[in-house]
Amino acid sequence: MSAEFPRSASSLSALAQLDERSREIFRQIVESYLATGEPVGSRNLSKILPMTLSPASIRNVMQDLEEAGLIFAPHTSAGRLPTETGLRFFVDALMQFGDLAEDERRSIDAQVAASADARPLETVLADASQLLSGLSRGAGVVLSTKSNARLKHVEFVRIEPERALVVLVSEDGQVENRLVPIPMGLPPSALVEATNFLNARIRGRTLVEARDELQNALASAKAELDGLTQKLVEAGLASWSGGDPGARQLIVRGQANLLGDLRAMEDLERIRLLFDDLESKRDLVDLLGQAETAEGVRIFIGSENKMFSLSGSSMIVAPYRDGQSRIVGVLGVIGPTRLNYARIVPMVDYTAKIMSRLIK
Template sequence: MSAETPRSQATLSALAQLDERSREIFRQIVESYLATGEPVGSRNLSRIIPMTLSPASIRNVMHDLEEAGLIFAPHTSAGRLPTETGLRFFVDALMQFGDLAESERNAIEAQVAASGPDRSMETVLADASQLLSGMSRGAGVVLTSKSNARLKHVEFVRIELEKALVVLVSEDGQVENRIVPIPPGLPPSALVEASNFLNARIRGRTLTEARVELQRGLATAKAELDGLTQKLVEAGFASWSGGDPADRQLIVRGQANLLGDLKALEDLERIRLLFDDLESKRDLVDLLDRAETAEGVRIFIGSENKLFSLSGSSMIVAPYRDGQSRIVGVLGVIGPTRLNYARIVPMVDYTAKVLSRLIG
C-alpha cells in the first residue's frame, strides 16, 4: 500500500528541520485534534507527551511550530490546532498507517465481493460506496467510466419525425438512453439497418474499443450503408463518446454521516458547504479524475484542491482496475479534515483491491 501526496518532498525536508521534542509536541497536537476536534494547550500537552517538559518549554516549541505554519490558535485561548499545511506534513512524514483487523477485511470481502447472477456492476459499486461510508463515518464515493462497460446491444427507436432514441445495453445490465437527430428524409428501414450495423461490431467490446472498430468499419461501409444511415450511425455512437462528466458514473453514499459530529455553528456551515461541493458533480469528477493517475491511495486535504477550499474537507481515494490492470475508476471517502487517516487509508486501499479482483 502506498499513500501518494502532492507535497511529500517538501514535508520530508521540513521534518529534517524538527528536533525530537518539536516533532513529539506537534504529533500530540495533531493526534489530539484528530481524536477530539478541539485545540490543545501547553498544560495538557505537558501531561501527555512521553518526556518531561514544563508548560513554558512547550509554549516555546508551540511558538516555533506556529512560526513554521504548522499550527495556529483558533481564538484567544492557549490551545492550538494544526493548519492544513500541518496536517499535510503529519500525513506525509509522521503518521504510521495501521492495518485492517481481520473482521474488517471479512466485512469488505462479504459486502463488495458477494456475487449473484442478478447483481449488476452498478449495485456492486453502490455497495462499495455504502460500505466505505459506514466504516469511515464519512461519505463514500465511487467514480467509474461508463465507457469501460462491455456492450451487449444497441437499438434506434424513432420518437419524433427528426429525432430518435438510442438505447445502449451493457453486459452488466446497465441501460443508457440518448436522443439524437435524424437526418431529414431518413426511411424507417434505416433505423433497423443502423442498429444491425452497430450490433455486429460492438458486442463484447467497451465503448473505447467499439469506437476504434466503428471508425474502421465506417471507412469500408460505403457500399453497405447509404449516406443518411452512416450519419445516423455516427450520431448515435458519438452521443456516448464525448468524455463529458455525464458519461462518468458518480455514486455518493452516507452524506448524513457528516452531520453526526458537529460541535459548533461553524461546523454546520462547513458541512453545508461540503454538501454544496458534493452536488457539484463536474468539480468532484475532475478531482477524482486526478486520482486515476495514482498507483495507490491519494489524499487531498482542504484547500489543496479548489473543490474543498471553502468547506475545509479531505478526501482519501484509490484507483481500482480491471483484469488487464487498466484503471477503470476510483473509490474513497470524503469527510472533515480530521478524518482518521491512519485507519481509512488501509480501508480504502483494501476495498479498491477487492473490487479490482472482482472485476478482473
C-alpha cells in the same frame, strides 16, 4: 497489507529538524485534534505526554512549532490546533498506516465482493461508495469511466415519427437509453438494418473500441448502407459518447454523515460549503481525475486544492483497475480535515484493490 502512500522528501527533511520532544508534542496535538476536534493546551499535554515536561517547557516548544507554521491558536489563551501544513506534515512524516482491521476487511469483502458477478457494475460501484461512507462516517465517492464496459447489444426503437430510442446493453448488465432524431418517413427496415450493422461490430468491445471500429466500418460501407441508415448509425454513435470519449460517472453517497459531528455554527457553515462543492460535480470530477495517475492512495487536505479551500475538507482516494491493469476509476472518502487518516487510508486502499479484482 499496508496501504501504498508516498512520503514526500520535504516532509521527511522537516521531520529530521524536529527533536524528539518537539516531535512528540506535535504528535499529541494532532492526534488530540483528530480524536476530538478541540484545541489542546500545555497543561493537558503535560498529563498525556510519555515524558515529564512542565507546562512552561511545553509552551516554549509550542511557540517554536507555531513559528514553524505547524500549529496555531484559534483563540487568545486557547490551546493549539494543527494548521493544514501541520496536518500534511503529520500525514506525510509521522502517521503510521497499518493493516485494515479484520472485521472491516470482512465487511468490505461481504458487501462489495459477494455476488458481484450477478449485479451491474454501476450497482457494485454505488455499493462501494455507500460502504466507504458507512465505515468512515464521511461521504463516499466513486468516479468511473463509463466507456469501459464491454458491449453486448444495441437496438433502435422508433417512439415518434421523428425520434428513436437507442438502447445500449453492456455485458455487465448496464443499460443506457438515448433519444436520437430520425428523418420523417424513415422506413422500419432502416431501423432493423442499422441495428444489425451495429450488433455485428460492437459485441465484446468497449465503447471507445466500438466507436473506432464503427467509424472505420462506416467509411467503407457506403455501398452496403443507404444514406438514411448511415445517418442513423452515426446519430447512435454520437448519442452514446455524448460527444466526449472520456465521459464520467460520478457517485456520491453519505453526505448526511457530514452533519453528524457539528460542534458550532462555523462547522455548519463549513458543511454547507462542502455540500456546495459536492454539487459542483465538474470540479469534483476534475479533482478525482488527478488521482488517476497515482500509484496507490492520494490525500488532498483543505486548501491544497481550490475545491476545498473554503470548506476546509479532506479527501482520501485511490484508483482501481481493469483486468488489463488499466486505471478505470477512482474511489474514496470526503470529510472534515480531522478524518481518521490512519484508519481510512488502508480502508480506501483495500476497497480499490477489491474493485480491481472484480473488474475483468
